[in-house]
Amino acid sequence: MGLDDIFTASVFASAIRLATPYIFAALGETFAQRSGVLNLGVDGIMLMGAFGGFYAVHLAQTAGVMAEPLGLLMGVLVALIVGGLMGLAMAFVSVTLKAKQGISGIGVYLFGLGLSELLFQQWVGTPKSVAGFPRISFPILTDIPILGEIFFHHNLLVYVAFALVPLSAFVLNRTTFGLMIRAVGQNPEAADAMGVSVTRVRYATTTIGGMLAGLAGASLSIALINLFQQNLTAGQGFIAVALVYFGGWRPLTVAAGAMLFSFVNALQLQIKVIGADIPSEFAVMAPYVITIIALVFATKRQEQPTALTKPYERGE
Amino acid sequence: MNQAAGTRLAAQLNRLVDFAPVLIALLLALVVSSVLLVALNADPLAAFGFMLEGAVGTENATAETLVKATPILFVGIGITVAFRGGMINIGGEGQMIAGALAGTTVALVLGDARVPAEMAKTPGAFDLIIVTSALIGGFLAGALYGGLAGFLKAYFGVNEILSTIMLNQIAVQMMNFLLNGILLDPAVAGFNNIPKTARLVTAAQLPRLALPLGDPWIFARTRLHWGLVLAIALAVVIYIFLWRTSLGYRIRAVGENERASSYAGIHVKRQMMLSMFLAGGFAGLAGVVQVLGLQYRLQTDGSPAGFTAAAGFNGIVAALFGGLNPIGAIPASAFFGGLLVGAQKMQREIGVPASLITAVNGLIVVFVVSSEIFILQRSKRRVSLQETNTPIDTPDKSGGSEDTPLNPPVGTGGSDTPLYPPDKSGGRRDSGSEEAG
Numbered sequence: 001m002g003l004d005d006i007f008t009a010s011v012f013a014s015a016i017r018l019a020t021p022y023i024f025a026a027l028g029e030t031f032a033q034r035s036g037v038l039n040l041g042v043d044g045i046m047l048m049g050a051f052g053g054f055y056a057v058h059l060a061q062t063a064g065v066m067a068e069p070l071g072l073l074m075g076v077l078v079a080l081i082v083g084g085l086m087g088l089a090m091a092f093v094s095v096t097l098k099a100k101q102g103i104s105g106i107g108v109y110l111f112g113l114g115l116s117e118l119l120f121q122q123w124v125g126t127p128k129s130v131a132g133f134p135r136i137s138f139p140i141l142t143d144i145p146i147l148g149e150i151f152f153h154h155n156l157l158v159y160v161a162f163a164l165v166p167l168s169a170f171v172l173n174r175t176t177f178g179l180m181i182r183a184v185g186q187n188p189e190a191a192d193a194m195g196v197s198v199t200r201v202r203y204a205t206t207t208i209g210g211m212l213a214g215l216a217g218a219s220l221s222i223a224l225i226n227l228f229q230q231n232l233t234a235g236q237g238f239i240a241v242a243l244v245y246f247g248g249w250r251p252l253t254v255a256a257g258a259m260l261f262s263f264v265n266a267l268q269l270q271i272k273v274i275g276a277d278i279p280s281e282f283a284v285m286a287p288y289v290i291t292i293i294a295l296v297f298a299t300k301r302q303e304q305p306t307a308l309t310k311p312y313e314r315g316e
Numbered sequence: 317m318n319q320a321a322g323t324r325l326a327a328q329l330n331r332l333v334d335f336a337p338v339l340i341a342l343l344l345a346l347v348v349s350s351v352l353l354v355a356l357n358a359d360p361l362a363a364f365g366f367m368l369e370g371a372v373g374t375e376n377a378t379a380e381t382l383v384k385a386t387p388i389l390f391v392g393i394g395i396t397v398a399f400r401g402g403m404i405n406i407g408g409e410g411q412m413i414a415g416a417l418a419g420t421t422v423a424l425v426l427g428d429a430r431v432p433a434e435m436a437k438t439p440g441a442f443d444l445i446i447v448t449s450a451l452i453g454g455f456l457a458g459a460l461y462g463g464l465a466g467f468l469k470a471y472f473g474v475n476e477i478l479s480t481i482m483l484n485q486i487a488v489q490m491m492n493f494l495l496n497g498i499l500l501d502p503a504v505a506g507f508n509n510i511p512k513t514a515r516l517v518t519a520a521q522l523p524r525l526a527l528p529l530g531d532p533w534i535f536a537r538t539r540l541h542w543g544l545v546l547a548i549a550l551a552v553v554i555y556i557f558l559w560r561t562s563l564g565y566r567i568r569a570v571g572e573n574e575r576a577s578s579y580a581g582i583h584v585k586r587q588m589m590l591s592m593f594l595a596g597g598f599a600g601l602a603g604v605v606q607v608l609g610l611q612y613r614l615q616t617d618g619s620p621a622g623f624t625a626a627a628g629f630n631g632i633v634a635a636l637f638g639g640l641n642p643i644g645a646i647p648a649s650a651f652f653g654g655l656l657v658g659a660q661k662m663q664r665e666i667g668v669p670a671s672l673i674t675a676v677n678g679l680i681v682v683f684v685v686s687s688e689i690f691i692l693q694r695s696k697r698r699v700s701l702q703e704t705n706t707p708i709d710t711p712d713k714s715g716g717s718e719d720t721p722l723n724p725p726v727g728t729g730g731s732d733t734p735l736y737p738p739d740k741s742g743g744r745r746d747s748g749s750e751e752a753g
């Protein structure tokens with residue numbers, strides 16, 4: 001067994017696939033945090049999005065009333081709506097009611113964890129799989145040896161996630177909306193004085209963050225794993241929050257962090273598959289250890305948005 | 317009515333209003349869960365009735381409620397210290413596991429040891445040593461695990477929320493590894509794959525608890541154990557520690573206002589680590605007490621909450637519900653223990669999944685922190701009142717050597733300060749770097 005057995009094309013391919021939910025969730029969280037809102041409930045929102053998307057697709061497919069692509073689209077829509085609503089609720093709690101964000105986020109997480117399980121047990125019962133997003137085969141490109149497998153044989157949501165990375169960077173850095181987000185996160189007083197509504201911007205970013213978290217959940221339940229079960233995300237939403245810190249609140253580096261994390265994960269799975277002489281528990285824990293180490297260095301290096309976690313209070 | 321009596325009455329009323337967030341949260345949670353139940357085609361009244369019956373309907377139900385409440389209370393005490401010190405500790409789960417691993421190992425090793433000859437004359441003496449050592453071992457392991465997050469926060473600016481969440485996952489894997497390896501019960505090795513340690517010898521077990529009333533004694537036939545008494549006693553100790561000692565005062569001062577504490581000469585980094593150390597220690601106790609008092613062996617199903625039953629999270633809810641006061645955490649833990657036990661009855665009787673409780677717990681957290689805004693508005697009003705009038709609260713008496721210009725609005729209860737430290741959850745990288753000491 002050599003390195004060739006570990007660093008196979010399929011490992012790189014699965015690293016890209018596994019990065020999808022992290023990228024969606026972490027990009028959404030980047031928007032929220034750049035405007036000053038720490039949403040720790042991402043994992044709960046992901047679970048709700050995962051269940052909502054799964055349930056819509058499940059219904060569509062068992063009833064057979066819809067063409068398959070339409071059913072999947074429904075799933076995505078439901079996940080976006082459910083996620084958006086939970087993001088909105090988080091915004092209400094942390095912007096309007098000025099609740100402490102670290103703690104209220106844990107509440108949102110527990111709520112999503114409990115409710116998704118409750119609804120699943122009540123409405124579905126036993127784990128069932130759905131026909132999720134199929135892998136796309138591109139003419140010519142997919143047939144390229146190695147590169148084809150790594151880059152050109154994924155489901156639609158993978159490509160959407162990666163397309164969102166430069167788009168998010170563009171929105172944050174090159175548009176008026178992005179400027180408002182950064183201003184509100186960096187210096188809300190000044191932004192307010194310039195006539196930017198701190199409240200409205202934070203509501204918008206937190207809702208966008210919620211929608212993307214919902215989509216992240218759906219990318220698991222109807223594209224990557226194609227089923228729902230209790231605590232499907234297993235803490236991926238928390239990793240996404242850590243990735244935002246790790247990536248220094250910039251979409252490109254956040255996505256790079258997501259890639260690194262999912263690559264370690266893919267390696268870990270591969271090591272299990274080929275039965276290397278490393279206890280699987282250590283392989284599973286490796287990404288978390290690496291995240292902590294990365295945070296040690298990242299927080300030394302990076303400046304976080306000044307107003308992060310601080311509710312805005314207009315001075316009198 | 318003279319003026320002094322009037323002032324006292326006003327202070328009493330003020331204190332009552334302090335529980336407003338908890339009451340509001342409870343009311344809202346009741347409303348929302350009723351709506352949820354109706355949406356699930358269940359009768360809310362019947363559901364709540366079964367929950368109440370399942371929680372306290374029989375002697376055994378009450379005992380089970382208290383058994384469930386015990387680890388929640390331990391964790392809740394620790395969370396109270398951490399949050400009061402401005403550290404948002406989400407690592408209760410991992411710290412519980414660390415404590416259980418260390419404590420169980422101590423109990424297993426000492427349980428196998430031969431009783432020293434001089435102790436054999438006094439029955440029970442060696443048992444006490446085993447149990448005490450295991451408890452201390454559990455406390456220390458949890459404390460070090462929590463303290464690690466405090467250290468990373470104090471010296472590297474690593475957000476403690478994130479680090480404790482990562483440490484939770486690491487602890488679960490470490491437990492799975494050890495329980496499948498060196499700690500695996502030799503009796504089952506190779507037969508089945510339930511990761512569990514050997515059973516503790518009787519000498520290493522916490523005794524069962526019964527009240528000497530009636531015949532047989534109340535709770536004599538239940539699983540209630542002395543861990544509950546230990547938890548309640550420690551709640552009182554920590555209450556005294558936080559509000560009657562200068563060290564406790566320093567922890568709270570850092571939680572209230574890190575910058576001002578630093579100017580006042582408090583070693584902010586040290587308090588951060590100390591509050592996380594204590595928080596982890598209590599979670600560690602929760603873990604080891606589960607083993608010593610209830611399960612008599614450490615076992616898991618391999619899932620994250622396989623051993624802890626999510627007490628590390630529920631302790632956060634209980635701490636908030638108890639007004640971030642260790643004494644308040646006692647009824648709060650009993651309440652959540654009752655919810656968890658009662659929910660099982662509800663699930664059996666009307667088929668509503670018990671995971672409803674997880675959702676409701678989440679709502680309660682959100683509601684408690686959201687209704688904080690009313691307290692904050694009130695304390696603002698009170699400040700302006702104090703400027704023109706005689707102060708209602710006596711100045712803080714617990715300051716000891718730390719007679720600082722801070723003078724936080726701390727009375728005797730502590731429940732009249734806002735629950736949360738201002739702006740502390742973000743892991744600011746400049747957070748301990750400006751300390752003066």
